[in-house]
Every structure is written in structure tokens, then in C-alpha cells.
């Protein structure tokens with residue numbers, strides 16, 4: 039019988055690196071018969087809607103805050119590959135639960151400082167020119183625990199309020215132009231159809247630049263948790279402004295100072311003043327494998343892999359340190375690198391079995407470099423809960439176990 043796995047020789051020949059990888063493994067696989075159980079038996083028939091393998095069990099980490107409805111769930115970033123978050127694992131943040139909306143009864147109203155107030159049905163919106171773009175959504179409260187020296191123990195808890203999808207929809211500019219924005223307009227107010235009528239003020243400049251009214255996520259309709267049937271995507275801007283279940287846009291002269299931009303989502307400074315409308319997410323990176331809770335096993339080859347993203351454009355560079363910050367190496371960035379999207383970075387590593395700390399540091403195309411915790415505190419003090427983007431460290435112990443490092 040023909041073996042389907044590559045022989046040791048073929049594997050070694052493929053590249054020097056693969057050779058190193060292979061030498062870390064114990065021994066070539068025996069002539070396995072593990073696959074014969076399925077080869078002699080007919081498999082399952084076709085299905086209408088696919089499911090993952092019953093052997094896969096990655097789940098969102100669920101944390102109930104005030105009530106089950108006002109809660110968040112986190113993406114297990116260490117259990118996703120590439121740059122796209124599977125829709126079923128996209129993090130969730132709801133202030134009043136997930137409404138069930140029949141698209142046949144849903145409309146998006148555009149009114150206020152416009153020539154022609156309009157109401158768009160889903161059908162109307164889907165007739166208009168569409169675009170698909172890959173963008174992350176990140177809650178500005180993501181990594182809030184990283185203000186403390188050690189931070190959260192695993193990457194789901196430290197960075198899991200961020201996910202990345204391919205969003206399809208109509209540029210908001212097209213809808214606003216249909217309605218005819220009046221010259222005195224400077225902002226818009228976006229409102230969701232959930233029980234709390236989530237609202238945020240957004241600059242007209244951003245709305246016209248790259249705002250997207252999305253109905254598609256990763257090739258199918260947006261999931262209810264992500265705002266079905268319509269959500270606002272404001273690439274790179276804090277998650278809260280990406281209003282889900284979008285039902286109304288009011289064009290206004292100035293911002294409205296609604297509750298979610300005054301009582302929350304502001305940054306308290308040391309002198310007691312607060313920053314408001316801190317929209318852009320600063321560049322951030324984190325090593326997802328290996329990360330807290332993992333065990334590397336025996337010394338030898340380990341690929342270090344992680345994610346980097348910036349609300350200001352493309353990721354230009356990611357450096358990784360495998361010695362607690364004494365030296366840094368450039369990680370390889372997976373192409374294509376999209377603007378305001380997750381960027382996958384990888385670095386081959388030969389672990390010698392000694393205790394060490396792994397770090398990643400990214401830079402975006404504006405030249406901005408991800409800060410250390412000390413630098414971030416120097417700039418912003420310790421009173422703000424949101425927008426923490428400091429460098430994260432993972433300690434690898436001599437037994438191969440990985441925990442969060444104080445950096």
C-alpha cells in the first residue's frame with residue numbers, strides 16, 4: 039500500500055528549515071494503519087450547511103459582565119490560522135443582547151442635514167455598488183488587563199476582543215451622496231436597532247473616506263452577533279463606533295455627546311481631564327503561538343507566529359525577541375498586507391531548552407512603533423482603561439510551559 043504522508047527523505051529535502059523542524063521530532067512515523075478505519079467504510083453524505091470536524095473544539099471565551107445580555111466573548115486567537123477569524127469565533131460585545139431582525143422588515147434611514155431624507159431596504163442597498171475589504175474590529179477595552187505588569191495569562195484574555203473578517207457592503211459615501219449631504223454638515227450619528235439603541239457620533243470625513251455599510255462577512259451574510267442584517271464598519275476605529283444592527287444615520291453639524299461617548303469610551307488622564315473621540319486604534323501585536331497556557335514540549339524547532347494590526351494603515355514591520363528584549367529579529371509578514379487588517383507574522387525559532395521571554399513589537403506605515411508598558415504609562419498615565427497597546431511578553435519555562443511575563 040502507498041503511504042500518503044511524505045517520507046522523511048522528501049521532507050528533509052524540501053528546505054533547510056523543514057530539515058531543522060523534522061530533526062526536532064522524535065522519530066519517523068511508523069507504518070501507520072491509523073487511517074484504515076475510515077478507508078474501508080463509506081463516509082457521511084453531503085450536507086446543506088457545513089460543520090467543523092467533531093475533533094475540533096475551539097470556542098469563544100465567554101465573560102458575563104453585568105447581565106447575560108450586556109456581555110462579551112473573546113476570540114481564541116491562538117486557535118485561529120492566517121488573518122481571517124472564522125465568523126463563529128468572531129468576538130462579541132453586546133450592550134443589550136443580540137436582536138433577532140427579519141431583513142424584510144429592516145430599513146436604514148438617513149436624515150438630518152440632507153437634501154433628501156431616505157430609507158433604504160436591504161434590497162435597495164444590495165443593488166448599489168459593493169466592495170469587499172478585510173478589516174479588524176477591536177474593542178477599545180481590548181487588552182485592558184495589560185495595564186498591569188503581568189497582564190492576562192493567555193492570549194484570548196489579553197487580546198481576544200479583536201477579530202478580522204472580510205466585510206462586504208456599500209461604501210457609506212454612496213448612501214450619503216444619494217441623500218445629498220448639506221454643506222453645513224460635519225458629523226453623523228449612527229444608531230443601532232438593539233434594545234439600547236447604541237449611538238455614536240462619527241466625523242463626516244471618516245464616513246465619506248472609508249465607512250462601509252456591510253451586509254456580508256467572510257462570504258456569507260453577517261452573523262446576528264456581528265450585526266445582521268446591516269452594520270457599520272469604520273476601518274481602524276474603536277469597536278464601539280462600528281454600530282451593529284444599523285438602522286439610522288442622522289447627518290449633523292457637530293457631535294451629539296451621547297452616553298457611549300461621554301460616560302464611556304473616553305480616556306481619563308492623570309490631571310483629571312479626559313480625552314474624548316479617541317477613535318483610531320493604535321498599532322498592536324501579539325505572539326499567538328506559543329502563548330500563555332501552551333506547552334512547547336521538548337527543545338528544538340518551534341515556529342513563532344502572531345498577529346499585528348494598526349488603525350492607521352498597514353503594518354510595516356514586526357520584530358520578535360526570543361531573549362527578553364536583548365536582541366530583535368524581523369518576522370516575516372504574510373502577504374498581501376491589508377490596511378487596517380490583521381497581519382500574520384512568523385519567525386522560525388530553535389528553542390535551546392533554557393527559560394526565556396518572547397516579545398513582539400510592531401510598527402505601522404506611519405512610523406508609529408508599539409510602545410512598552412513604561413512608555414505607554416509615561417504618555418497616558420494609569421487612569422485610562424481603554425486603548426492599551428503595550429508590548430506583551432510570554433515566558434517560556436525550562437519545562438516548556440508558557441505563561442505571561444512581566445514586561
Ligand SMILES: Nc1nc2c(c(=O)[nH]1)N[C@H]1C(S)=C(S)[C@@H](COP(=O)(O)O)O[C@H]1N2
Pocket residue numbers: 128129130131132133134175176177178201229230231232235236263264265276277278279280281282283
Ligand atoms: N448596536 C450595537 N452596536 C455595537 C455594540 C452594541 O452593543 N450595539 N457594541 C459595540 C462594541 S463596544 C464593540 S467592541 C463592537 C463589537 O463588535 P462584534 O460584536 O461584532 O465583535 O460592536 C459595537 N457595536
Ligand SMILES: [Mo]
Pocket residue numbers: 131176177178179277278
Ligand atoms: Mo467595545
